[in-house]
Amino acid sequence: MRVVFMGTPSFAVPSLKALAAAYDVALVVTRPDAVRSRGKKLEPSPVKVAALELGLPVLETSRMTPEVQDELRAQQADVFCVAAFGCILPTDVLTMAPAGCVNVHASLLPRWRGAAPIQRSILAGDDATGVSIMRIGEGVDTGDYCAQASCSVAGKTADELTAELASLGGELLVRTLPAIVDGTATWQVQDEALVTHAAKIAKAEMLLDPAASVRDNMLRVLASSDAAPARCIIGGKPVRVLAAQVAPDMSAAGSAAFEVRGKRLYLACSDGVFEVTELKPDGKRAMEAAAWAAGLRERMGTWERLA
Structure with a gap:
């Protein structure tokens, strides 16, 4: 199976490593080097660091320009996999690979759609949260999902819960991908009556x-x-x-x-x-x-x- 992976922060690294161990990752797309800590030096994204360690080709971009889309199309990937990439994907990209574009989202959808699902689950005092493997659509985290895995929330810091969900998401993505690519995955439409929104934390x-x-x-x-x-x-x-x-x-x-x-x-x-x-x-x-x-x-x- 040939995969293009898109991701940026540390949350995305376990998904990349799991994919690289199981499938052919043709290209890793991540956001450009940026000032990511209190220093003034540009630093590579955690995904870029991991990709280079794995010997994978890296494309850095913050926009899906025509040139970037040409590069994606040239990979002839079966599926695009995304985990916290941080860039809006146009319809042409979402439909470019035969199996489409799937995302590792850090919540049990339809609960906590949006930018800060992990912190929102902690602040709300949720007993459990998890990860969802979902199709990327036009809305924010509105796509159907085909797999979920859960874990407890109580007593965990945001960093601890992020690391646990990142690992859980990578494992679930690798297990689920064959069914997504061969068309046998069962997709669940999100119940709009159960939606909660995870706005960015102020x-x-x-x-x-x-x-x-x-x-x-x-x-x-x-x-x-x-x-x-x-x-x-x-x-x-x-x-x-x-x-x-x-x-x-x-x-x-x-x-x-x-x-x-x-x-x-x-x-x-x-x-x-x-x-x-x-x-x-x-x-x-x-x-x-x-x-x-x-x-x-x-x-x-x-x-x-x-x-």
């Missing part, structure tokens, strides 16, 4: 708030990312909370209070208390909360939502 959504519940604040910590971190002000100092855990059976010193007990840092919320275990003060490195709290003059005070 930074304000992730701000920790003493007026919110412990559960809501904990979910924000789990779902946080570099682009939308879980932040707050503790004792007048802005910090990003990297890890936390529920502190059961603890009385709060008062709503919107923080307290250092021994080497532990506790934040009181509307309905209880949670413990911060790792944080990153603005302008400094990440550290254990105990080390940061040791530098506080006061053992008790207030914490607040960033304005």
Whole structure:
């Protein structure tokens, strides 16, 4: 089987590696080198790095120009496979390969169509999420799907859940592809009555708030990312909370209070208390909360939502 693969971030790498181990990947298409971290240097996409390590040809593009489409057509692939490519595909590309264009989507469609399905599943407190192998259509994640696989959500960070779903998606794609190509796959139309939308995460959504519940604040910590971190002000100092855990059976010193007990840092919320275990003060490195709290003059005070 001859495949063209399109993808960009680390989520797409397991799919690429699984395809390369099982089939003939004729071409890997990814977005161009870009500034991807806090430095100012251009960096290749994770998919480009993986493709070069596998010895696969790479085409970098952010648009499906006529020249790019000519290159895709020249590969004479049986199917195009996509995983978080980050570029809108025109109809000519979607119909170019005999078996069409299929996508690895990180949710159990029709739940969480859109840009941020993994973080949305965490913020919503979903018990389970998963991956769907779907046809790419004209709308955003509206296509039929032919296979799904699920996993639990509870207690996992966005990074942990992304890695698990990426691996699950690669395995499912490779297993499903033969049926897609030979036409025996069974396609399921999405039930529009069950659709939920996974809009891009806004930074304000992730701000920790003493007026919110412990559960809501904990979910924000789990779902946080570099682009939308879980932040707050503790004792007048802005910090990003990297890890936390529920502190059961603890009385709060008062709503919107923080307290250092021994080497532990506790934040009181509307309905209880949670413990911060790792944080990153603005302008400094990440550290254990105990080390940061040791530098506080006061053992008790207030914490607040960033304005």
